[in-house]
Amino acid sequence: MSPYELWISFYTMMRKDVVRLFRIWVQTFLPSVITSSLYFLIFGTVLGSRIGQMQGVNYMTFVVPGLVMLAIVTNAYSNSSFTFFQSKFFMRSIDEILVSPTPPWLMIAGFVSGGVIRGVLVGTLVLLISIFFTGLRLAVANMLVILLFAILTALVFALAGLVNGVYAKTIDGINIVPTFVLQPMVYLGGVFYSIHSLPQAARYVTYINPIFYLINGFRYGFLGVADIPLWVSLTVLSGLIVALIAINWYLIRKGLGLKQ
Amino acid sequence: MNALTINDLKKTYSNGVVALSGVSLAIPEGDFFALLGPNGAGKTTLIGITAGLVNKTSGTVSVFDYDIDRRPEKARTLLGLVGQEINFNPFENPIDIVVNQAGYYGIPRKVAIPRAERLLADLGLADKAREQSRTLSGGMKRRLMIARALVNEPRFLILDEPTAGVDVELRRGMWEYLSGLSARGLTVLLTTHYLEEAEQLAKHVAIINKGQIIVNGTMQDVLAMHDGDGAAENGFRGGRLEEVFLRLTAEK
Incomplete structure (x- = not known):
């Protein structure tokens, strides 16, 4: 395929998923908006006033980057895992792509693009809601860093979701990882607290949690302060992206779960 | 040149x-x-x-001399x-299904949309093009799959029991359409359980049983194996190809 034909194939996969996202917006966009509003209400407004300040800002301002990140992570992950699983399991419409000249790496890009777009869009919606709860006092230290970390985080978790979608043999296989792995990782990665408020032993555990590095970089973009240097977060994120692309490429090229 | 070499x-x-x-x-071209x-x-x-949906254990497969392992993209471009x-x-409508399929082959929407509309019209689905495909009847779904397979203008069309569950009238219409495509040079590989139709349509026939080809030749050669005095099975007798098929697969 020529570069133009590759672009058309990629655009087709991306467009198809974006059309689906907006067609079922009640299922794709609304749940995170409602959940985040509840988080802002309970953790920010009700409990936050008792917590006081964290990293030099009030708790509501502190918790915003973490909650936006939470929305990006869960939406990017579930989008690519479910879309891929659905197309290979329920309707077998994945065959439409498998019989075409679309190469495996482009299939990865196509499926992941929908996850990235959904993650960033939902993250933006949650950010807009946070403005309402923070009374327009939302801190923004570096918009470029915010955008960079939003996109890279969505990419990491869309890729991770795709691995899950490829491996899953039942619908339970799609739900187990988000419930038992992803959610604990997100909650223990520093969404609601700074690592400095943890005992030393717990900090070491946090250092092996990739979510910590994402939230750290993202929070730096908002507050201008971070638990660890920004370059460390970017290095971990880049390493994860490379590793996940390699795993996905290997799995899809081999046809694991796709071809008998 | 062979359209398919295995x-x-x-x-x-x-x-x-x-x-x-x-x-x-x-399978020779055409x-x-x-x-x-x-x-x-x-x-x-x-x-x-052949289509890239199943991994083989060993052997080689080529589509128009493009090996499916070494040149998979070239081979698939020629296939439907x-x-x-x-x-x-x-939940998608027929026009989107066909246009998206064209997209996976790198065909831009401005080319794919009129082509998809023409194919859907040719297959009697013009008035259903923008309705959800789950509302289509079984026969319409089969025709939609034919339109989807033709949108990349393949040189080699594979039909795996395309008329299963389709009523007689619609089936005849589909065969007429496919015969027309074949007459214009499209190579067709058909599997079907309707042997009387294979008898009328195909130039060559192969019979496979338990993973092995047990007969392969022109339709006339295979029909010539019919001895004309086969016993009726449960009071019924089929066409000539059906009698040959039953005898060969039973023997093996």
Whole structure:
């Protein structure tokens, strides 16, 4: 395929998923908006006033980057895992792509693009809601860093979701990882607290949690302060992206779960 | 040139089932080729390997001399597949299904949309083009799959039991359409359980049983194997090809 034909194939996969996202917006966009509003209400407004300040800002301002990140992570992950699983399991419409000249790496890009777009869009919606709860006092230290970390985080978790979608043999296989792995990782990665408020032993555990590095970089973009240097977060994120692309490429090229 | 060349193709599934045990086959360009066999004979596995949906165990497969391992993208560009199972998203409408399929082949929407509209009209689906495909009847779904397989203008069309569950009138219409395509030079590989139609349509026929080709030749050669005095089975007698098919598959 020529570069133009590759672009058309990629655009087709991306467009198809974006059309689906907006067609079922009640299922794709609304749940995170409602959940985040509840988080802002309970953790920010009700409990936050008792917590006081964290990293030099009030708790509501502190918790915003973490909650936006939470929305990006869960939406990017579930989008690519479910879309891929659905197309290979329920309707077998994945065959439409498998019989075409679309190469495996482009299939990865196509499926992941929908996850990235959904993650960033939902993250933006949650950010807009946070403005309402923070009374327009939302801190923004570096918009470029915010955008960079939003996109890279969505990419990491869309890729991770795709691995899950490829491996899953039942619908339970799609739900187990988000419930038992992803959610604990997100909650223990520093969404609601700074690592400095943890005992030393717990900090070491946090250092092996990739979510910590994402939230750290993202929070730096908002507050201008971070638990660890920004370059460390970017290095971990880049390493994860490379590793996940390699795993996905290997799995899809081999046809694991796709071809008998 | 051959549209399809298969050499010593073997496939053993992970559960140990041997689906193909050394199949060799050649389909000349422009042929209408019928691949017949009882359920579980290996027809769909052979087609799946050719189309890139099933991994082979060993052997080689080439589409217009493009090896499916070394030049998979080239081989697939020349192929169109109508699978046995309905495999499109029922919540999408036919025009989107066909246009998206063109997109996977790198065909831009401005080219794909008029082409898809023409194909859907040719197959009698023009008035259903923008309705959800789950509302289509069984026969319409089959025709939609044919339109989808033709949107990349393949030189080699594979039809895996495309008329299963389609009523007689619609089936006749579909065969007429496919015969027209074949007459214009499209190579067709057909698997079907309607042997009387294979008898009328195909120039060449191969019968596969238990993963092996047991007969392969022109339709006249295979029909010549009919001795005319086969015993009626449960009071019924089929067409000539059906009698040959039953005798060969029973013997093997």
